[in-house]
Amino acid sequence: MQTGMIVQDIPPKRGNPRNSEGAFIDLPDGRILFVYSRFSGDSAADNAPASLAAIESSDGGLTWRDERIILTAEQDQAENIMSVSFQRMQNGDLGLFYFIRHGFEDGKAHLRRSSDHGQSWSEPVSCVPARGYYVTNNDRIVRLRDGRLIVPAGYHRTIDSRKRGFETWDGRSTAVFFYSDDDGLTWRESNLCTLNARTTRSGLQEPGLIELANGCLYGWARTDVGVQYEMFSHDRGATWTAPQPSGFTSPCSPLSMKRDPGTGSLIAIWNPVPNYITRPSQAKIWSGGRTPLVCAISRDEGTTWSEPIQLEDDPACGYCYTAMHFVGDNLLLAYCAGGTDDGGCLNRLRIRLLPITR
DSSP: OOOOEEEEEEOOBTTBOOEEEEEEEEOTTSOEEEEEEEEOSSOOSTTSOEEEEEEEESSTTSSOOOOEEEEETGGGTSSEEEEEEEEEOTTSOEEEEEEEEEETTEEEEEEEEESSTTSSOOOOEESOOSSSEEEOOTTOOEEOTTSOEEEEEEEEEEEEEGGGTEEEEEEEEEEEEEEESSTTSSOEEOOOBOOOOTTOSSBSEEEEEEEOTTSOEEEEEEOSSSEEEEEEESSTTSSOOOOEEEEEEOSSOOOEEEEOTTTOOEEEEEOOSOOOTTOOOOOSSOOTTOOOEEEEEESSTTSSOOOOEEEEOOTTSOOEEEEEEEETTEEEEEEEOOOGGGTSTTSOEEEEEEEOOO
8 A cells, every 4th residue: 555645724713713624525426525624713723613615526635615605503592513424325325424513512413415416405413312522523423234333422521510601521422322223313322331541531432333345343532541442343333342552553643434435445544653651742732642644554354464564754843643545546635634733633634646556
């Protein structure tokens, strides 16, 4: 596999301080639709005003048309909206999953549908039948071979004490998986997965999953203890094994993984160097140690992995929240790639076209 080429950069600008986390999907006429979080105003914080913006490519991802806004936070009467995933629904509709934040005590993944290829959208349906704050990353929603939809989420406990003048938000996350057997109309909840490490301040954050060839589900979550933690489900996501350290060393940064439809191999994208306490940093902005960004391939369902290929390595930048999309013999990657000039590692969005060696 080669490192490919950058085909699109979407930097921040005045009145648009951050462009981040998105997802791809193919449209029936051959176009590729990419939707991402477009922040407005002066702040790039996660709870700052944001809308969902769309760009399209008609040449396999080589060039992209100008953006258009498809949904606003005002339409959802929310603080902001972000973190898009796509799935094709069973009736052919386009399924748009995204995170609606009403506050740090109320945040959940929701689903809207489009029967006209993204020109208009249905009313949103919550994918989380519980109260609270449940983080779901971009490009994370999975449909199993039998049709079940699964939404991975990281639950953060909050105490709403505004009557006393303050509100608390627990950074320690519990991983939980919500699943639907009626194409997203109703949802049920798995058991909870917790990290039994006394020193962690992260818990199991921003979980993801993939279906293995034998039907087992492989799940993972980022942590602040130097590795991604992994868990398994043998009943289609209803229950999960106790989390344990995986072979993916990492800072507290998300791992992405998908299956190559051409070969059946698994491809993983992540930051492999933990953010250990004496690790030197050249970044003048917060980056969380999210460099380098690497890619590896497994041809035996994750038992072993190839030597990682380095895609990005600027020590003054951070690379994270990758979306993956296969186009013929290429892999499209979209990820945050901000540096000092951008004001933060989350503020610049980059799309890379990566040739796949098969």
